[in-house]
Amino acid sequence: MSDISPELVLLLVPLALIQIGLVVAALWDLTRPGRRVRGGSRAVWAVVILLVSTIGPIVYFLAGREDEATPDRASAAPAPDAMDGWVPPGARAVGPTAAAVVAAPAPSFDGPAISCRGLAKRYGGPGGGVLALQGLDLDVPAGSVFGLLGPNGAGKTTTLRILAGLTHQSAGSATVAGTPVVPGGIDVPRHIGFLDQDPRYYGWLTGRETVDLVGRLHGLDERERAFRTAEVLARLALTDAADRRVSTYSGGMRQRLGIAQALVNKPPVLILDEPVSSLDPEGRRDLLALIAGLRGSSTVLFSTHVLADVERVCDRVAILDRGRLIVEGPLDDLLERFALPIYRLDPEPGQARAVDRLVERLRSLDWVAEIATGHDYVRVIVSDPGRAAKELLPAVVAEGVSLAAYERVRPTLEDVFLRLVGRNAAGRVA
């Protein structure tokens, strides 16, 4: 070593520092709690960093780290304060109302907010593949809250993604806010807020920066961006987490962030794909209240599997099945037109054998469409209300069953859904 000149040693020092620094920095980063790496094995990356000379740390930093996007929904581990979600409604009474948060300018278009004509989508090659959407004709009136229902694979997400410009229709046309939907175009995005079914964001941005980025893309000036960002984050109860990186958010927080970013530009049309799927019951209730509050000031088209949610907030409903529109119309009209009358019988306890005989007898009657039984009730769906009114109670008396209660109940959207889509579809509904 005595042959090495001091000059050489001095010049080698920066090089050695770079080499050691890169390895130490990479190992430090690799061992941080929650660090995710491509390939899944941190031990393998440690070996790469230590043994593959200078290139090891470089490859790790450029290709090995996995923090640029939010984690998968299934693997998202809530941060310690990730459940800081929804404050009790009473405590949030001073917050801005939904209409104040959106307050879209008066629509500058005539006719429906969303219109689809002969919309079709085939995935795969022209000769085969899957026909996900078959000639959809649909109008969503301006200012309405419109629910898009259907079992898995019905074409709901495909429809929404075509409207957002992410998927290209194979045939047909659509307009949003009077603007033709063009694949990859930017005119429709100017008028919409969009929430994807599985929303993903840049994990290295904070929640506030994410919403701000969307505001920038919508051309909001700095002052308006700051105001709107704070407003929508507060409305979605994300203020406390606003300056945390999105990679630390739970699934529910990401979903709320998705709503916040969709609202930042006060869109006249909101398109939401399964907006409440990751929320807890309280979060679901509050978000549905927010959506309901948008009625009149903004048009909301949202898809969901949860029929009760639709009944709570929607004016109109469309039901899709296997890419076809089964029915569309005001919710009350659908219930009126398609729901069969339902009678609920609550037998007194201790009559199991008599109740069984009653059920057998009812099944044999041609005006009984379906019977469902629980441990303390019998639910009779009838196809001929007139005959049911005359013959149901005599049948009960004939079998000697005593009733604690007897009532004609209001059919639900689920009854309509199951009737129109079919019993088999029930199993396909998540």
Add this chain to the structure above:
Amino acid sequence: MSGLGTLTRKELMESLRTRRLPVVVVLFAGLGILSVLTARYLSEILELALGDQAGAIPIPDPTVADAVTELQQNIGQFGALTAIVLAMGTVAWERERGTAAFILTKPASRAAFLAAKIVALGAVLGIATATAAAVAWAYTAVLFEPLPPAGWVVMTVLVWVGLMAWASVTFLASTVLRSAAAAAGVGIVAVLGLPLASAIPTVGRWLPPGLDGPANAVARGATFDAAGLLSALAGTTAIIGGSTLAAWLVFRRQEL
């Protein structure tokens, strides 16, 4: 290109936050130092490694040309690899993760989405190449002799243009193939294949390796083949522009 400014800002911020920029700059700085040291002390290094046997190998006295050549070779190899690694996931990963869908449901054109990524790639490689060149120039001045800064700057630009060619080919592959690993494979094939094609004189003068000779000469203040430089520059620029244009033509019709 709606949203270009915002998306470019986002890309640059991402380069900083994910440490891509600082890491690549540090790597290139190391290459700058290593290149000049290797050129200057190669004989001593061989003596240390081989002992008395080193005397049997005739090693010419180191010159400033060796330093420039060493720098070009190191950045040409490690820099190309870095350019490929930087570009391999630019589009493929965003599409895979769904963040491309997040951005492109906003008023941001697909052209702007791609352009911002190319600009950020160019910025990262440009800053890193400039850092390597600056460090190497200083070491060259100390260990050999100061070279004309203007020529050194021109060499830096030419090296950067060469790296951008590999980055843009990988970028195109990342857009077309939907797999970052496959995109890297295409980039590596390009890095290995184009120099082989350069052996054909009529073809080679239009390819990125054709930049090396003129860049080396201009850095030393020596005369160079201006026509050769222009043809290599035109060919390399065409590769960059053509790859970017092809990426846009593919991406504008892609489903996300």
